[in-house]
Amino acid sequence: xxxxxxxxxxxxxxxxxxxxxxxxxxxxxxxxxxxxxxxxxxxxxxxxxxxxxxxxxxxxxxxxxxxxxxxxxxxxxxxxxxxxxxxxxxxxxxxxxxxxxxxxxxxxxxxx
Amino acid sequence: xxxxxxxxxxxxxxxxxxxxxxxxxxxxxxxxxxxxxxxxxxxxxxxxxxxxxxxxxxxxxxxxxxxxxxxxxxxxxxxxxxxxxxxxxxxxxxxxxxxxxxxxxxxxxxxxxx
Numbered sequence: 001x002x003x004x005x006x007x008x009x010x011x012x013x014x015x016x017x018x019x020x021x022x023x024x025x026x027x028x029x030x031x032x033x034x035x036x037x038x039x040x041x042x043x044x045x046x047x048x049x050x051x052x053x054x055x056x057x058x059x060x061x062x063x064x065x066x067x068x069x070x071x072x073x074x075x076x077x078x079x080x081x082x083x084x085x086x087x088x089x090x091x092x093x094x095x096x097x098x099x100x101x102x103x104x105x106x107x108x109x110x111x112x
Numbered sequence: 113x114x115x116x117x118x119x120x121x122x123x124x125x126x127x128x129x130x131x132x133x134x135x136x137x138x139x140x141x142x143x144x145x146x147x148x149x150x151x152x153x154x155x156x157x158x159x160x161x162x163x164x165x166x167x168x169x170x171x172x173x174x175x176x177x178x179x180x181x182x183x184x185x186x187x188x189x190x191x192x193x194x195x196x197x198x199x200x201x202x203x204x205x206x207x208x209x210x211x212x213x214x215x216x217x218x219x220x221x222x223x224x225x226x
Contacts, residue, residue: 043203043217099168104154
């Protein structure tokens with residue numbers, strides 16, 4: 001069975017500081033991994049995805065994530081937080097033809 | 113493309129009433145997903161369709177919930193009778209190649225059952 005665990009339901013960072021949102025996955029076979037973002041009163045939209053090509057994946061809005069098999073992790077980072085990054089972020093995993101499984105989400109707050 | 117379109121955006125109803133949520137997927141997409149989002153349970157997949165056929169409805173909470181996809185451009189999620197615990201935001205999403213591909217979400221329907 002596949003699953004993802006997002007560590008920290010709430011993360012606060014100062015504007016301009018590093019953003020680090022953590023995601024660990026569980027899968028017996030190589031997974032596909034995704035980060036989605038949800039802005040207030042909107043649906044989810046894809047930030048980036050890992051599909052077994054490069055382990056460092058670059059997404060929209062300056063975000064990137066690195067797949068680390070040894071750590072079963074797919075953490076999301078951004079070097080410098082912007083006020084517009086305030087949102088909820090979801091990690092998701094899919095294996096083969098299984099349905100996409102979302103984590104519980106991390107709400108990111110940016111402190112001016 | 114207009115994206116995934118859901119209606120209504122907000123629905124307030126009384127317990128026991130029938131509620132119908134609507135979704136128009138992105139043209140050309142052949143898979144459609146219904147999700148429910150609550151503070152307590154997070155984002156839950158209720159059901160998904162491939163080529164208008166329900167593939168997995170294991171997430172549908174109970175018989176009060178039903179979903180249909182009569183054609184490639186329209187789907188409904190119906191709750192009858194509705195209960196206060198059904199209050200949530202319901203999202204529809206579509207993708208090009210089923211669960212294998214990126215899902216595009218609608219803006220959601222916020223349902224309040226009083």
